[in-house]
Amino acid sequence: MPGVVLPEVTTQVPGPISKASAKKLHEVFDARAVHFVVDYDKSEGNYIVDVDGNRYLDVYSQIASIPVGYNNAAMTAAARSPDVISALVNRPAVGNFPSKRWNDILRNGLLRVAPKGTNKIFTAQSGSEANELAFKASMMLWRRRERGEGVAWTKEEIESCLENAKPGSPDLAVLSFGNSFHGRGFGSLSCTRSKAVHKLDFPAFNWPKADFPALKYPLEKHAEENSAEEKRCLEQVEQLITSWHCPVTALIIEPIQAEGGDNHASPAFFQGLRDITAKHNVVFIVDEVQTGFGATGKFWAHEHWNLTSAPDIVTFSKRAQCAGYFFGNDKLVPDTAYRQFNTWIGDPARVVMSKAIVEEILDKNLVEYSANVGDKLYQELETLARDYPEHVQNLRGKGHGGFIAFDTQEPAAVVSKMKALGVNIGTCGTRTIRLRPMLIFGEEHIPILIGAFRKTFGSS
Amino acid sequence: MPGVVLPEVTTQVPGPISKASAKKLHEVFDARAVHFVVDYDKSEGNYIVDVDGNRYLDVYSQIASIPVGYNNAAMTAAARSPDVISALVNRPAVGNFPSKRWNDILRNGLLRVAPKGTNKIFTAQSGSEANELAFKASMMLWRRRERGEGVAWTKEEIESCLENAKPGSPDLAVLSFGNSFHGRGFGSLSCTRSKAVHKLDFPAFNWPKADFPALKYPLEKHAEENSAEEKRCLEQVEQLITSWHCPVTALIIEPIQAEGGDNHASPAFFQGLRDITAKHNVVFIVDEVQTGFGATGKFWAHEHWNLTSAPDIVTFSKRAQCAGYFFGNDKLVPDTAYRQFNTWIGDPARVVMSKAIVEEILDKNLVEYSANVGDKLYQELETLARDYPEHVQNLRGKGHGGFIAFDTQEPAAVVSKMKALGVNIGTCGTRTIRLRPMLIFGEEHIPILIGAFRKTFGSS
Numbered sequence: 001m002p003g004v005v006l007p008e009v010t011t012q013v014p015g016p017i018s019k020a021s022a023k024k025l026h027e028v029f030d031a032r033a034v035h036f037v038v039d040y041d042k043s044e045g046n047y048i049v050d051v052d053g054n055r056y057l058d059v060y061s062q063i064a065s066i067p068v069g070y071n072n073a074a075m076t077a078a079a080r081s082p083d084v085i086s087a088l089v090n091r092p093a094v095g096n097f098p099s100k101r102w103n104d105i106l107r108n109g110l111l112r113v114a115p116k117g118t119n120k121i122f123t124a125q126s127g128s129e130a131n132e133l134a135f136k137a138s139m140m141l142w143r144r145r146e147r148g149e150g151v152a153w154t155k156e157e158i159e160s161c162l163e164n165a166k167p168g169s170p171d172l173a174v175l176s177f178g179n180s181f182h183g184r185g186f187g188s189l190s191c192t193r194s195k196a197v198h199k200l201d202f203p204a205f206n207w208p209k210a211d212f213p214a215l216k217y218p219l220e221k222h223a224e225e226n227s228a229e230e231k232r233c234l235e236q237v238e239q240l241i242t243s244w245h246c247p248v249t250a251l252i253i254e255p256i257q258a259e260g261g262d263n264h265a266s267p268a269f270f271q272g273l274r275d276i277t278a279k280h281n282v283v284f285i286v287d288e289v290q291t292g293f294g295a296t297g298k299f300w301a302h303e304h305w306n307l308t309s310a311p312d313i314v315t316f317s318k319r320a321q322c323a324g325y326f327f328g329n330d331k332l333v334p335d336t337a338y339r340q341f342n343t344w345i346g347d348p349a350r351v352v353m354s355k356a357i358v359e360e361i362l363d364k365n366l367v368e369y370s371a372n373v374g375d376k377l378y379q380e381l382e383t384l385a386r387d388y389p390e391h392v393q394n395l396r397g398k399g400h401g402g403f404i405a406f407d408t409q410e411p412a413a414v415v416s417k418m419k420a421l422g423v424n425i426g427t428c429g430t431r432t433i434r435l436r437p438m439l440i441f442g443e444e445h446i447p448i449l450i451g452a453f454r455k456t457f458g459s460s
Numbered sequence: 461m462p463g464v465v466l467p468e469v470t471t472q473v474p475g476p477i478s479k480a481s482a483k484k485l486h487e488v489f490d491a492r493a494v495h496f497v498v499d500y501d502k503s504e505g506n507y508i509v510d511v512d513g514n515r516y517l518d519v520y521s522q523i524a525s526i527p528v529g530y531n532n533a534a535m536t537a538a539a540r541s542p543d544v545i546s547a548l549v550n551r552p553a554v555g556n557f558p559s560k561r562w563n564d565i566l567r568n569g570l571l572r573v574a575p576k577g578t579n580k581i582f583t584a585q586s587g588s589e590a591n592e593l594a595f596k597a598s599m600m601l602w603r604r605r606e607r608g609e610g611v612a613w614t615k616e617e618i619e620s621c622l623e624n625a626k627p628g629s630p631d632l633a634v635l636s637f638g639n640s641f642h643g644r645g646f647g648s649l650s651c652t653r654s655k656a657v658h659k660l661d662f663p664a665f666n667w668p669k670a671d672f673p674a675l676k677y678p679l680e681k682h683a684e685e686n687s688a689e690e691k692r693c694l695e696q697v698e699q700l701i702t703s704w705h706c707p708v709t710a711l712i713i714e715p716i717q718a719e720g721g722d723n724h725a726s727p728a729f730f731q732g733l734r735d736i737t738a739k740h741n742v743v744f745i746v747d748e749v750q751t752g753f754g755a756t757g758k759f760w761a762h763e764h765w766n767l768t769s770a771p772d773i774v775t776f777s778k779r780a781q782c783a784g785y786f787f788g789n790d791k792l793v794p795d796t797a798y799r800q801f802n803t804w805i806g807d808p809a810r811v812v813m814s815k816a817i818v819e820e821i822l823d824k825n826l827v828e829y830s831a832n833v834g835d836k837l838y839q840e841l842e843t844l845a846r847d848y849p850e851h852v853q854n855l856r857g858k859g860h861g862g863f864i865a866f867d868t869q870e871p872a873a874v875v876s877k878m879k880a881l882g883v884n885i886g887t888c889g890t891r892t893i894r895l896r897p898m899l900i901f902g903e904e905h906i907p908i909l910i911g912a913f914r915k916t917f918g919s920s
Contacts, residue, residue, distance in 0.1 A: 025563040028571055028580050032797035033555045040550040040559050041542075051560045062553040063803045070550050079548040080540070082501075088539040088813055090500040090530050091781055093522040095493045099500050100511045103485040111488055120488050125585040128802065132645055136662055143661040158656040162638075164664035168656065172663050178622075184802050185592055186665070187646030196618040196628065197798050201603040202596060203632050204624035205646070205663055318803065321551055337492035338657050342588065342644055343523045343778065349809065353548055 004444040005047055007422020007452075008055045015052025035424075043070035046441055048424055056419065057448050059402075060426040064258070064290050064436040067319040068360045078356030087349035094123070094345040102348065109355025110324070112362070113293075115300050117310020118326035120333070123346025127289035127317030128183025131252060134313045134325045135187055136340060137332045138250035138283035139172045144335055145281065171246035173205065175237065175282070177212040179260030179429070182252055182287055191252055194260040194429075208240040208248060212257055213265045217394040230269040238276045250283040250313075251276075255301035256397075258290040261429020262405030264396055267305040274307050283332070285325075286311040293319035294361055294439050297371030297401030304400070321357060322350035366439040367401075373443055374401035377435075380450045381406065388457040402437040414456055421452040464904040465507055467882020467912075468515045475512025495884075503530035506901055508884055516884040517908050519862075523886065524718070524750050524896040527779040528820045538816030547809035554583070554805040555798075562808065569815025570784070572822070573753075575760050577770020578786035580793070583806025587749035587777030588643025591712060594773045594785045595647055596800060597792045598710035598743035599632045604795055605741065631706035633665065635697065635742070637672040639720030639889070642712055642747055651712055654720040654889075668700040668708060672717055673725045677854040690729040698736045710743040710773075711736075715761035716857075718750040721889020722865030724856055727765040734767050743792070745785075746771040753779035754821055754899050757831030757861030764860070781817060782810035826899040827861075833903055834861035837895075840910045841866065848917040862897035874916055881912040 014022070014036040021037040042049040046069060048058040058066070068075065078084060083101055092099055099105075110121055122137075124130040147153075154167075161168025176182060176191035183189060184198060190205040192198055213230045216222035241248045251273060257263040277284040291301035293316065298304055302311060310328060317323035324346060334340050361367060378398050385392035385406065391414075397404035408414055411427040418425045428434045437445075474482070474496040481497040502509040506529060508518040518526070528535065538544060543561055552559055559565075570581055582597075584590040607613075614627075621628025636642060636651035643649060644658060650665040652658055673690045676682035701708045711733060717723040737744040751761035753776065758764055762771060770788060777783035784806060794800050821827060838858050845852035845866065851874075857864035868874055871887040878885045888894045897905075 021560060021563065022558075025558065025566075028563070028566055030555070030580075030582070030793055030797070030800065031558070033801060034558060035556045037560050037562075038552065038557045040546045040552070043550060048557070062551065062557060065551060065553060065803060071546075072549060075549045076545060079545045084548065085536060085539040086500045086531075088544065088809070089532060089535040090503060091522065091525060092498065092500070093525060095490070096495045097498045097508070097522060098482075098485060098491070098494060100481060100497050102497075103481065103488070106485075106488055120490075122490070125807075126589070126802065126804065129586070129589070129645070135646075139661050139663075153656065153660060157660060161656050161659040161661075161664075162653050163669065164650055164659075164666060168660055169662060169664040172661075185589070185645045185647060186595075186650070190624055190646070193622050196613065196621050197796070199621040199624075200613060200617060200628055200799070201599050201621075201632075202629060203599075203665055204621075204629040206624060209623065333490055336657070337490070339660070340490065341493060342586065343525060344586065347585075347807070347810070349548070350807070 005055070007057050007448065009420060009422045011052045011054060013054065013419040015050060015054060017051045021051055040070065045069040046438055046445060054422070056422050056424040057445055058424045059435050059437045059441065059449060060424050061436050061438050063426065064295065065318040066438050067293055067357050068366065069438050069440045072360065074360045075353060075356050078353055081352065083352045084349050087352060091344065092348065093343050094348060095341050099348065105348065105352055105355055109351060109358050113299055113358050114326050115302065115310065115314045118314060118328040120327050121324055122340060123322065123324040123351060125346055126183070126323050127287070127315060128185045128188040130289070130315040130317055130323045130325050131182045131191070131285070131287060132185050132187040133340060134285045134315055135174050135250055137313065137327070137334070138174070138285070140334045140339060141283065141331055142172060142247060142249040143170065144331070173207040173244055173246050173248045175208045175210060175240060175248050175251045177210050177253055177257070179212055179257050179263060180254060181257070181259035208244050210237045210240055212263055213269060215264060217396055226266070230266060230272070234269065234272040234276065237273065241276065241280050241282060248282055250285050252285040252287055254287045255291045255304070256296065256400070256403060258434070259428050261432045262396060262434050270302065270305045271307055274309060274311070278309065283312045285313045285315060287315050289315060289317045291403065292316040293357070294367040294370060295319060295401060295436070296403040297367065297374055297399060299367050320354050322346060322354045361439060370401045370439040370441065373441055374404065375399070376443055377402060377446050378404055380446055384450060384453055391457040402435055402441055405432050405434040407431045408433055417456040418452050421455055423449060423452045465515070467517050467908065469880060469882045471512045471514060473514065473879040475510060475514060477511045481511055500530065505529040506898055506905060514882070516879065516882050517905055518884045519895050519897045519901065519909060520884050520886040521896045521898050524755065525778040526898050527753055527781070527817050528826065529898050529900045532820065534820045535813060535816050538813055541812065543812045544809050547812060551804065552808060553803050554808060555801050559808065565808065565812055565815055569811060569818050573759055573818050574786050575762065575770065575774045578774060578788040580787050581784055582800060583782065583784040583811060585806055586643070586783050587747070587775060588645045588648040590749070590775040590777060590783045590785050591642045591651070591745070591747060592645050592647040593800060594745045594775055595634050595710055597773065597787070597794070598634070598745070600794045600799060601743065601791055602632060602707055602709040603630065604791070633667040633704055633706050633708045635668045635670060635700060635708050635711045637670050637713055637717070639672055639717050639723060640714060641717070641719035668704050670697045670700055672723055673729060675724060677856055686726070690726060690732070694729065694732040694736065697733065701736065701740050701742060708742055710745050712745040712747055714747045715751045715764070716756065716860070716863060718894070719888050721892045722856060722894050730762065730765045731767055734769060738769065743772045745773045745775060747775050749775060749777045751863065752776040753817070754827040754830060755779060755861060755896070756863040757827065757834055757859060759827050761860070780814050782806060782814045821899060830861045830899040830901065833901060834864065835859070836903055837862060837906050838864055840906055844910060844913055851917040862895055862901055865892050865894040867891045868893055877916040878912050881915055883909060883912045
């Protein structure tokens with residue numbers, strides 16, 4: 001672990017050099033969302049350094065996407081490895097011409113952390129793509145079951161699908177939840193329900209949306225009404241599945257709704273979803289794009305649920321630095337080759353980097369480490385919430401590593417003040433501060449983070 | 461250029477080691493489409509070497525995705541560069557936290573080859589994603605024009621889009637052509653019309669499909685009827701745009717339909733599309749995923765057309781080794797930030813690799829080089845077609861570098877025989893052999909390729 005470095009901010013944020021750089025960039029590339037321009041050479045561990053020389057403790061981590069720290073030595077070694085160089089220079093069409101090393105790379109990398117009940121993988125390039133591939137797997141399975149095993153496609157199916165018409169292009173749906181985020185492709189976006197800025201002006205499929213439980217915090221004080229709320233949502237899910245205008249082939253859900261405001265539900269709720277989906281032959285997709293790879297104190301967030309049977313598909317991206325989905329059911333492999341396919345099928349260079357991340361996390365016990373640090377951080381935040389009840393509300397994420405959030409009145413202003421104090425931090429939903437520290441965030445960083453919060457709230 | 465190496469095949473294809481490797485891989489990763497397993501360390505230039513030690517002249521190039529040869533020295537140097545290593549280790553959320561080098565990487569890389577009339581870029585990870593992003597840009601532009609410049613989104617729009625309902629999620633359409641291939645996402649797949657294996661069992665948007673001109677070869681002998689056919693198709697396009705049940709915000713077309721069978725149309729046809737789209741405010745998207753980066757004897761295939769005004773958007777991927785779209789119209793930048801956005805916005809490591817490819821192509825004049833070699837190859841194929849008229853029909857791609865194809869009776873059998881003779885080659889459409897040589901395919905490789913064809917057809 002890196003030692004205790006202190007944040008240092010000597011300019012306004014963004015600083016003058018960041019501003020000028022972003023302006024120049026904007027001539028050729030939309031730079032309106034730039035927070036600051038980064039000197040990655042000088043960034044290290046938990047600290048990100050901008051081009052004005054400001055150094056921030058980073059608990060936003062590239063929108064929850066940096067697992068083991070900037071310029072991590074093991075990742076640097078992997079980046080220089082022959083496997084990565086070969087994959088960069090000789091990018092294969094993995095489905096047709098895999099490298100002789102591909103099998104080992106998968107087995108000694110991603111498959112080492114395959115969620116319980118899964119033993120196969122399909123690689124992709126983004127969480128959005130991974131989710132759409134999962135939807136397609138569920139749809140092919142549904143139609144295969146309807147058609148009958150081994151039954152040939154009809155001429156009518158073959159011809160009509162080229163016209164985007166039935167029966168070849170059937171009405172099939174994926175159920176998602178209010179406030180969810182599953183990506184921005186036309187299929188994944190039809191399941192995203194968090195914000196208009198993602199969805200406005202784009203056509204969408206007529207797919208069902210269920211309510212995500214609106215739990216009250218602290219959970220232990222509202223057990224009964226929260227349980228009733230989850231029961232209501234489960235009943236709604238089953239009602240939607242059984243009454244929708246077309247078959248619902250999959251249900252997709254985040255273990256903790258992240259972009260939508262860090263919304264939690266109980267293990268019992270997820271077990272309920274597992275039961276309902278199993279009952280109705282609906283593929284249960286757990287979208288671990290933001291929660292996976294150790295973010296919540298377990299390698300996969302759904303391990304918190306102790307499900308009686310595994311999810312059918314688990315999608316991942318972000319901290320994995322590559323993307324794809326795990327699955328265990330052979331029937332989710334389509335009846336013929338080339339139906340789930342594309343030119344590259346992911347990026348082997350990134351999959352090798354992912355293998356290095358898996359090794360780093362497992363070798364250094366970073367999941368356990370971050371779970372412990374997260375518990376201590378949560379305690380400090382509980383004290384903060386008591387001291388600043390008007391600024392820190394609905395604290396949540398207890399027992400979930402650093403995946404912690406709370407509501408506040410003016411989240412954008414909080415982020416701005418925190419940046420000026422040397423903490424790079426993010427928001428989600430409409431009123432939430434979300435913490436997405438890396439797995440190497442240590443006890444020594446807690447006072448820095450809490451100190452900045454105290455200064456921020458104390459000065460409001 | 462590498463010297464003349466000869467192919468060498470000493471086993472059946474795939475060989476026993478390939479077969480065993482693919483079988484092992486298939487336990488964890490769908491390996492049914494594997495042609496053979498590759499030893500990329502031993503592959504070099506135009507030659508791909510499999511794990512059984514067989515060496516093939518590769519004119520398929522990872523489904524048209526290798527630009528400058530296996531283990532190209534300049535690409536290897538780029539893969540080892542600090543820029544690539546940093547981007548691999550510190551993968552940024554480019555829209556929020558771009559590297560200080562991002563501006564230079566874009567300007568000195570992809571933007572050096574920006575199609576005429578374009579000066580901005582949005583980066584992506586696949587051709588499919590690039591096309592969907594282009595569709596979204598066209599839809600936001602359409603609604604911005606309808607809504608009025610600077611007019612705020614209504615409460616009804618904001619709320620309804622979260623329900624996938626109108627008016628927030630309007631019916632808007634993208635027009636594509638029969639036999640086209642634009643990707644496999646739910647939006648891009650709605651524009652793909654080439655094969656049922658891509659589309660069957662997936663819901664699709666009700667979007668218009670126009671006929672792609674069915675030209676007769678050789679073109680010079682059928683000028684009049686081909687011209688009439690193109691006129692018919694143009695009229696159909698305008699009729700679809702003006703009568704479709706909802707606004708058509710974009711038209712997408714490949715300069716040469718690749719997966720669909722290497723179908724060509726004339727510059728006059730594309731000029732007609734440019735005129736019709738301009739007239740009806742339809743965004744004209746040229747999908748150069750397979751034709752771009754020098755594949756057709758020009759850097760971009762649409763340069764063959766001498767359009768009176770540039771396409772609105774040009775998408776790319778494959779040989780570029782990264783993906784995205786170029787555009788020139790500021791209005792294609794959405795009204796607010798975060799509407800065209802995602803966590804990574806492409807992969808800077810791959811974009812740096814693309815910069816190295818641009819440099820290699822420009823420094824070594826590889827577009828001109830491959831155009832000349834392509835002309836010579838075409839002449840030899842004309843002779844072949846005369847000698848084997850039953851096997852080589854509708855030869856096409858004259859003047860388009862190595863982007864050459866012909867129809868044959870049993871394409872799969874031809875591919876199989878060619879592999880046994882040491883040539884790795886691909887098919888497209890239903891009866892077409894397509895050549896996708898790298899830009900470094902040289903005159904010295906022509907006799908090897910033609911010789912293999914002669915042996916293949918002579919033995920049939």
